[in-house]
Structures are given as C-alpha cells and as structure tokens.
C-alpha cells in the first residue's frame with residue numbers, strides 16, 4: 001500500500017494515511033509529530049499535494065536554522081534600505097508561500113521571541129515586511145513538524161501555549177519504524193528500486209534488517225541500503241545479538257571497543273565521540289561545528305549538554 005511516495009502496509013501506517021487524507025481535505029493548521037527520519041517532510045508534502053492549495057508553492061523552513069535576530073527579515077521580508085545591509089527588497093517565506101503551504105520544520109526550536117512574532121502574524125492574519133508601511137494579508141496554510149513533545153513543552157513553559165493551541169489543530173502522528181517492522185520489506189524494495197538496484201534482497205539480509213532497531217528510522221534505512229549496495233551484503237550491520245537482545249552493529253563495536261552495552265548507550269557513546277571530534281576539528285567553535293555536522297546550533301548545544309561535553313572533555 002502506498003499513498004503517493006509514502007510506503008506503508010502496517011495498520012499504523014494505514015491510520016497515518018487516513019489522517020493525511022482528512023488533513024488534506026481541510027484548511028486547518030497541522031502539526032506532524034515523529035522521531036527523526038520518520039517521514040515528516042514527506043507527509044507534509046503529500047498533504048500539500050492532496051490539498052486545494054496544490055497549485056501554489058510549498059515552502060519548507062528549518063526553524064532551528066533561523067537566528068532570532070533574522071526572524072522578521074526571513075519570514076516577513078524587508079524593503080531595500082530599511083537597515084544597513086538591506087541592499088535590495090527581500091521576499092520573506094510567508095510571501096513565498098502565498099496561496100500555498102508553509103512547512104515549519106522543527107518548530108519547537110523557535111525562540112520565545114520568534115514564537116511571539118509568528119503568533120502575532122497568525123493571530124492577526126497579517127504581517128509587515130521590515131521597512132514597509134503596508135501590512136500583507138496572511139494567505140498560507142501552516143504545517144509544522146517536530147520530534148519533540150510540543151504539548152509537554154507548552155505545559156512546562158518551553159513553548160508558548162497560545163501558539164501551540166493555534167497550530168495544533170490537526171495533529172498527525174508518525175510511528176517509529178521499530179513499531180511497524182512489517183513495513184521494512186516494502187520500504188527496502190522501494191528504496192533499492194529508487195537507488196537503481198535490481199537484485200532482490202536475500203532472506204538472510206532481510207532478517208538482519210528486521211532485527212535492527214532503526215533509531216534513525218526510514219532515513220537510516222536509506223543510508224544502510226546505500227551501504228548494502230556498495231558491499232553486496234549486510235554483514236556490516238549484522239552481528240551477534242547480544243545477551244540483552246540488542247543488535248549492535250560491528251562498526252560501532254570496533255570503534256568503541258564495547259561489546260556489552262545496549263544500543264542506546266552505544267549510540268550515545270558514538271554520538272559523543274563524533275561531536276567531540278567535530279568540535280576539535282573546528283577549534284571548539286560551536287557555530288562552525290553545527291554547520292559542519294549539518295545540525296541546528298541549538299540542537300548541538302542541547303546534545304552537548306545532554307552528553308556532558310565541555311571544552312575540557314577529550315576523546
């Protein structure tokens with residue numbers, strides 16, 4: 001079963017398909033919840049394509065990558081000469097999305113000040129480009145996405161409750177891949193096909209795919225299958241299932257010399273090692289490191305905090 005490019009035979013994905021169809025037939029704001037790599041952007045595009053706005057643009061915005069001081073200029077646009085460096089008129093995201101859909105990815109990463117500005121535009125139905133005297137009418141539909149528990153963030157004051165209520169009109173929940181493993185064979189076939197690989201995957205390799213926990217979800221499946229095409233087998237992923245029942249890829253074992261830890265601990269140790277190494281390569285400049293790792297700065301800060309990384313931490 002598929003809906004556009006979205007593959008899913010599991011009962012959980014059938015429910016997702018129903019939510020997508022319901023969401024597309026309305027014009028309310030939507031929030032898509034799901035772990036990284038579960039297909040939030042893919043689903044938001046599908047909703048746009050199936051909606052009445054499909055002739056107008058779909059504008060994706062990574063909220064974690066927009067510094068607070070640039071929020072208005074990026075979202076609302078600016079007029080030439082309105083501030084030093086404004087050499088020409090700039091069309092903001094909201095203008096670009098006119099008549100269509102604005103996809104606010106990682107909305108939980110907007111700062112409180114940016115949240116207020118966004119809420120004001122959504123609440124009043126208009127916004128003003130910097131340096132303009134004329135407000136513009138908001139003519140877009142919002143689809144937001146997050147891998148955070150936005151409701152909990154709103155309850156604990158980390159996300160504005162009024163903005164949460166304004167956007168969380170139709171929630172769509174994407175289940176992690178480990179909770180719908182019956183989709184893996186179809187996804188693998190679809191992905192290998194897309195990658196131009198014609199050989200059928202062996203049942204031994206399929207069993208390895210089914211055993212794995214997929215913390216990076218479908219995006220990780222893509223990556224693993226690319227490596228599978230290069231190696232011709234999944235031996236790099238396969239390893240003895242540890243006593244804990246957790247499958248630990250051998251390249252992780254070799255790297256860390258740890259064979260007894262569970263997947264989560266091993267992933268955290270590997271993540272820590274990657275972050276420290278990237279920070280060292282970038283002279284501990286966190287903005288440069290975030291860029292090198294293709295991570296929003298705030299995500300890097302959070303990860304450093306979670307993993308207890310400071311400049312004094314060494315490999």
Ligand SMILES: Nc1ncnc2c1ncn2[C@@H]1O[C@H](COP(=O)(O)OP(=O)(O)OP(=O)(O)O)[C@@H](O)[C@H]1O
Pocket residue numbers: 005006007008034035036037038039040041042043105147187190218219222
């Ligand atoms: N059900 C699915 N069927 C086919 N392809 C999928 C499916 N889910 C995800 N993908 C593919 O997996 C990759 C990751 O998906 P996507 O970028 O939409 O995830 P995401 O949840 O937005 O990730 P992130 O939170 O990390 O930005 C994309 O290449 C997407 O096309």
